[in-house]
Amino acid sequence: MSLAPRLDLRQSQSLVMTPQLQHAIKLLTLSNLEIEAFIAEEVERNPLLAADQTDERVTPERVEAEPVTADMAGGDTALDIDVASERFDDGPTDGAMSTGPTGSGLAGEELPDLDSLGAPPASLQDHLLAQAGTAVPRADLFIAQHLIDQIDEAGYLHASLLEVATRLGAPLARVEGVLRIIHGFDPTGVGARDLAECLALQAKEADRYDPCMARLIDSLDLLARGEVKRLQRMCGVDDEDMADMIRELRSYDPKPGCRYGGAPVQAVVPDLFVTRTRTGWAIELNAATLPRVLVNRRYHAELASGAQDKASKAWLGDMLASANWLVKALDQRQRTIVRVATEIVKQQEAFFLHGVSHLKPMTLARVADAIEMHESTVSRVTSNKYLHCARGLFELKYFFTAAIQAADGGDAVSAEAVRSALKALIAAEGDQVLSDDTLVEQLQAKGFDIARRTVAKYREGMGIGSSVQRRRAKALERP
Secondary structure (H helix, E strand, O other), X not given: OOOOOOOOOOOOOOOEEOHHHHHHHHHHHOOHHHHHHHHHHHHHHOOOEEOXXXXXXXXXXXXXXXXXXXXXXXXXXXXXXOOOOOEEOOOOOOOOOOOOOOOOOOOOOOOOOHHHHOOOXXXXXXXXXXXXXXXXXXXXXXXXXXXXXXXXXXXXXXXXXXXXXXXXXXXXXXXXXXXXXXXXXXXXXXXXXXXXXXXXXXXXXXXXXXXXXXXXXXXXXXXXXXXXXXXXXXXXXXXXXXXXXXXXXXXXXXXXHHHOOOOOOOOOOOOEEEEEEOOEEEEEEOOOOOOOOEEOHHHHHHHHHHOOOHHHHHXXXXXXXXXXXXXXXXXXXXXXXXXXXXXXXXXXXXXXXHOHHHOOOOOHHHHHHHHOOOHHHHHHHOOOOEEEEOOEEEEHHHHOOOEEOEOOOOOOEEHHHHHHHHHHHHHOOOOOOOOHHHHHHHHHHOOEOOOHHHHHHHHHHOOOOOXXXXXXXXXXXXX
């Protein structure tokens, strides 16, 4: 083997993505509302972009969605790319754009959302500190503030009072006295150190904390196991009184702190509408959340006539290229989304006609092969997108489910259809609680070839307890 230096020529192939192509691919994963925020930022950054439509502004391709039938084919596939083996080139190029999805919407389109102008909800700590300012003596406020800081979001105090007293250099009795004051704050039950104390505080507030209720609260483990007869003997009450005590206990809030703070609930806005027509199905994008971006050619001409130096001309050219690219990328994104949604509706037409029991197994690869796109493109398109139809609002990912073999050897069925049938069986079981083995038999009678462990997995995934747990729950309802 020679150790002398030599010069070799080698050929290799690699896919290098420009920043603009990276941005275009990322646009596929954003919902319409996220796209609107992204567009607002670009309109503010680029003076040649406009969010409102006037006669003097034109765009290469008008950005709007038109209804399509279920057998629609074709469309631009420039965004169809496999990034599993891509090498990203982060170097600067002309017309590079920022991808931060921030902003507040299209300027001048509509009035601001009044919900966004409201103050954020007060946290549990803020709510308790406000009460402490009027209920706790000034000399003990530092103890109250320390205890309130140790209360979690559910309203429970997990700190040791002895450790708190040692840390603050205060007598233990003084710390306990401040905690008793906090126990009287709203919401009732806040500052409790365990579930039993939380329920006891609420029972005292309702004037129901008698010796019988105290024994019941002290024996919550027996209540969880459904040993109602044993509890009756311990409390010395009859069936009617025990039922009344259990109903009272169930009316209490085990996590009183959860009423305060937390992020406000955001309504899900559909990105697509699917409606049935005489000739098939119409799939269209939600125009209410679909931003329109136009290139102001007249303003570009005015700026171009005044630009003299090379730097100004280069900047103006970059802005125009960036604006044209964004309009084209948004139009291409919409066509890709409609194309994928059209194939989903085509393959799951039985679901839209008859319901979840007719949902068919479907994979990303199957849809990708049908529309001649890459599987990763379909995955991006179906992320964070919601579809509204006559049967309700569904995420596009909902229609992709695993296959369960049919018991009669026929076509495989969707796992979601099996879950729906399982949930219906448990909901209709009545007093006769069905075991997992019995559920397997009844599902097989319906044509689902499913194992017991799969039934248990689906049941636990839907938050449904075992037959023993359901039997105990029914016993507590009718003690």
